[in-house]
Amino acid sequence: MGATALVTAMSALALGSADDARAHGQLPHEDVVEIVRSYEIPAGRMSTALNRLADASGVLIVYDAALTSALTTRGLSGVRTLSAALDALLSGTRLGYDVAADGKSVMIVLAQNDKGVRGDAGAETLPAIDIGAEQNAPAARNGGGRGRGAGDPSRETGYARSSTASATRTQTPLIDTPQSVQIVPREVIRDRQILNVLEAVQNVSGVQADNSGIFYDNFLIRSFSSGYGRSYRNGLRVDGTGGTVDMAFTDRVEVVKGPASMLYGRIEPGGFVNVVTKRPQEDFAATLDTQFGSWGVSRTIADITGPVDAEKTVLYRLMGVYDRADSWVNFDHRNNGAAALYLTFRPTENFEANVQFEHYEQMKSIRPGQIPVALLYDDSGKPVTIPGFNDQPAKLSRRYNQADNEYYSQFPFVVHRTVYAFDWTWRFADKWKVTNAFHYIDAHENQNAIFTSGFDGVTASRSFYVGVVKRYQLSTNLNLIGEIDTGPVHHELLAGVDWFHYGDDWPSTGWLSSFPALNVWAPSYGGVGPLMHSVADAGRDNTLFASRWQNFGAYVQDQIGFFEDRVHLLLGGRYDKAEESYGATYGSDSASCYPFCSPYPMQRNPDTTPLSPRVGLLVKADPDTSVYGSYSRSAGTNNGRGAAGDMFAPERGLQWEVGVKKLWMDGRLSTSLALFDLRKKNVLQADPFNPAFSLAVGEVTSRGVEFDVAGQLTENLSVIGSYTFNSVKITDDNDNGNVGRRYYGAAPNVGSLWAKWDTAPGAREGFEFGAGFYAMDRRYGSNDNSWYMPSYVKFDAMAAWRTVIAEHDVAFRFNVKNIGDERYFENSNGYNTAAYGAPRTFLGQVSFKW
Incomplete structure (x- = not known):
């Protein structure tokens, strides 16, 4: 059986199983969709958001890539049930969802008038679909790939990060941020065996180590000194310090470039390093x-x-x-x-x-x-x-x-x-x-x-x-x-x-x-x-x-x-x-x-x-x-x-x-x-x-x-x-x-x-x-x-x-x-x-x- 036919058959089976379970009054998936978890999924591409929701919830989410390719979502933040998380992500679209009888998979569907489908309303027959995310397995949690995270950079894996709060004080996708921001994630710190933040910033454009501060960590950001041993720890200012946070306690190093006084007060104009x-x-x-x-x-x-x-x-x-x-x-x-x-x-x-x-x-x-x-x-x-x-x-x-x-x-x-x-x-x-x-x-x-x-x-x-x-x-x-x-x-x-x-x-x-x-x-x-x-x-x-x-x-x-x-x-x-x-x-x-x-x-x-x-x-x-x-x-x-x-x-x-x-x-x-x-x-x-x-x-x-x-x-x-x-x-x-x-x-x-x-x-x-x-x-x-x-x-x-x-x-x-x-x-x-x-x-x- 070809991949397209297999995925189509899986879609039909998932929808059919859900209908049968509903007809007999057996809805084990209700318990699954009501499990409460903490989600931090930023605004951005719908397909990316669905992938992160799947990774964070451990539930297989199946959707048509053609339907989601042009859609964006405002994201979600907070502790929610899976159903509430899906409602938030799909809000404002014509998409709904249906949960399989065993509660292990969710089908994203085009909404019409079928009240049996959660979301905006109804379901329309889908064309052949691609699997956008898989359930988390122990192996996936230990390696690279696209990450467990739901928008929170600390829960993503790999060398890329999708969002940051350093530039706007709100969790904003980097692709939606009108400013240059780069992130050195923990995977790079681990792979290169980086022992201090002065070495970590060498992976970022426009930043050089500057030890003219003698006792402290200083940086040249866009050629200007960062100041009197100044850096930031979780978005809060630290002065007169060398080694703001030990690399053993560090998840990532974020560099925001350009003047940042609007959110951070008196600061050097080159930018700042946030550990x-x-x-x-x-x-x-x-x-x-x-x-x-x-x-x-x-x-x-x-x-x-x-x-x-x-x-x-x-x-x-x-x-x-x-x-x-x-x-x-x-x-x-x-x-x-x-x-x-x-x-x-x-x-x-x-x-x-x-x-x-x-x-x-x-x-x-x-x-x-x-x-x-x-x-x-x-x-x-x-x-x-x-x-x-x-x-x-x-x-x-x-x-x-x-x-x-x-x-x-x-x-x-x-x-x-x-x-x-x-x-x-x-x-x-x-x-x-x-x-x-x-x-x-x-x-x-x-x-x-x-x-x-x-x-x-x-x-x-x-x-x-x-x-x-x-x-x-x-x-x-x-x-x-x-x-x-x-x-x-x-x-x-x-x-x-x-x-x-x-x-x-x-x-x-x-x-x-x-x-x-x-x-x-x-x-x-x-x-x-x-x-x-x-x-x-x-x-x-x-x-x-x-x-x-x-x-x-x-x-x-x-x-x-x-x-x-x-x-x-x-x-x-x-x-x-x-x-x-x-x-x-x-x-x-x-x-x-x-x-x-x-x-x-x-x-x-x-x-x-x-x-x-x-x-x-x-x-x-x-x-x-x-x-x-x-x-x-x-x-x-x-x-x-x-x-x-x-x-x-x-x-x-x-x-x-x-x-x-x-x-x-x-x-x-x-x-x-x-x-x-x-x-x-x-x-x-x-x-x-x-x-x-x-x-x-x-x-x-x-x-x-x-x-x-x-x-x-x-x-x-x-x-x-x-x-x-x-x-x-x-x-x-x-x-x-x-x-x-x-x-x-x-x-x-x-x-x-x-x-x-x-x-x-x-x-x-x-x-x-x-x-x-x-x-x-x-x-x-x-x-x-x-x-x-x-x-x-x-x-x-x-x-x-x-x-x-x-x-x-x-x-x-x-x-x-x-x-x-x-x-x-x-x-x-x-x-x-x-x-x-x-x-x-x-x-x-x-x-x-x-």
Whole structure:
């Protein structure tokens, strides 16, 4: 029997069986359709939504692909019965459904007047149909493919993700979002054995790791720094942090590009990185992973999740990780541990709450291997490259370290950090809900470091800093989200408020600028321990600094769909106010003025409450193709005070963006192309009449093209890749001589590609093979363009084997990073040093699942 005839026969059998059961009053399928589950299916293609409903419910859904190919759905969100979920997805169409007698399959039918069929009404004889989804089997849940998820990206699998809430604060399909957003899912993190978020973003166009923050994770997004160790955790701001969330607790990394002040307040205009944590699962699962490799890497992760009660109203996830390693750099080590407990509460169909706790204990070195650049300075204080060094960092061994062998043993960088977080959602009507998210982060750090402060070609001058910082921050938002129709126009509305507060105190700080110099070509280490202790003792009661930042905003957004959902208009605006306070000793008696020594509150000026608008227009040529354009403005934080004591206006960002997004192969592969023009204004530049102060007159312009691809090319082949062309130049610098020069650290061309071949996708047993590259063009290490870091290409590879041992899934994975042992510089500090990237590195992993 041919495939068409077989499917037609299955359709007739399903309908006939349902009629017979109904005639005899036996309706076992009624119990099935009334089972309550949680669904998160975004608006989008009807066929994709039905597939996700089938995956989430475990029920076979059969439909005619010809009937659904041109249909879209508004999706659904919340805890519902299967029948209610089907009603919501099919609302507004001429489709209905019928459930088979055994309750294991659902037939989507064209509605007419047969009251026996659920949905809009009636049924019409269907042509030959395709099977759009199959029941979940254990094998399908363990592998790639199209995923279990119902629109929630955390429940999807594979390299592609279909939706995100990061860009709009509502779960919106990426193809309907008029903005460039890319996602690095957990499968890529696993396959490439990514150990930190700085490595994860190398899979995304327009983003580079930027370690100029010394102690923190910084990113260059569309060539602009992300800020003071700033990233986002589940959509809430985190400042002054390195390693926002351990990769063991991370589900995915989302990158939203372009100004985002409309929803996120004071933010750098390039965009932001949002780390999304894992969530508790309804079914019990336990994994134990062990990683090992070059430089003494030893990393163990335990992850247990499941329901607390039989009704699955309370779910839990308990995770722990221990991570220690040395380094290819002398005297560089880490010894870190972390634990997390996540709980989900679902007491009713309309309410859900999540509570999270994380604690980190870290001991590590900071910024090892600051390879110096040989610079002299002219009479005006501008750097001049020493001849013979070819305008590049000194060609030192990758093992070189400006620190000392007594540094890590006596003055390591120590972090104690605890995160308390919760979020809740109350659905008080069919398409209306209130959401609230909150986190509080408490951190105590010993920030100790030996820095390179100058280099004459032979000798590097060094400085030593020792300090204690107490840091706390809280971030929260409250949102009202709903949908209404005004005639043929559909509105998805968002109104909300958010608040962020940050504070830090530096109660014990010491600084020695005349630390013993080092001959970089023949370094001699040791004997500096007593000196470091004397600096620490002298600064024990010295309060160097204290600061408080807070930001309040109110915002509204309307995502408007019309012309049968083929045109989407996004309108949004934000009212915002910020306040900053600083205090510093600068030679005063710290004991008498702590915690605010000589404080000067950063009072608001007329431009501290600007409107941050966003407008986006997206047109869908078909359900899988969209073309968009957008305009947005952003506001950054205040920059400080000028020589006259007047407040600087905050930095402002302005961007135009146009792009094309395309889904291929029934949504399994996605591509996006974006062109942008982004300007950052009010950048601080030197005041020529008061060298110790600045003026907010600078401007930097970033223009570029970005391309991203992610998903499956075939059933066996998964890919993720990107390409960036970015021309970023200084367009105003108050006559300091840098106009027309490139912004530091930003390469004009960057590309990456990773591909994985799975011999048995979705099966518990099989082999995987992966390979990829990362290529970066030459880029300047400072804004005066006096020196540069050469271009490079590095290659990676992976092999893995999945098998079953004693009914348990076991996987063995082996990765080689930088196969050719390419010698390259990863980033600069924007001034006078650069940092080498890792040489050839081997990583192995053994994973057990219960």
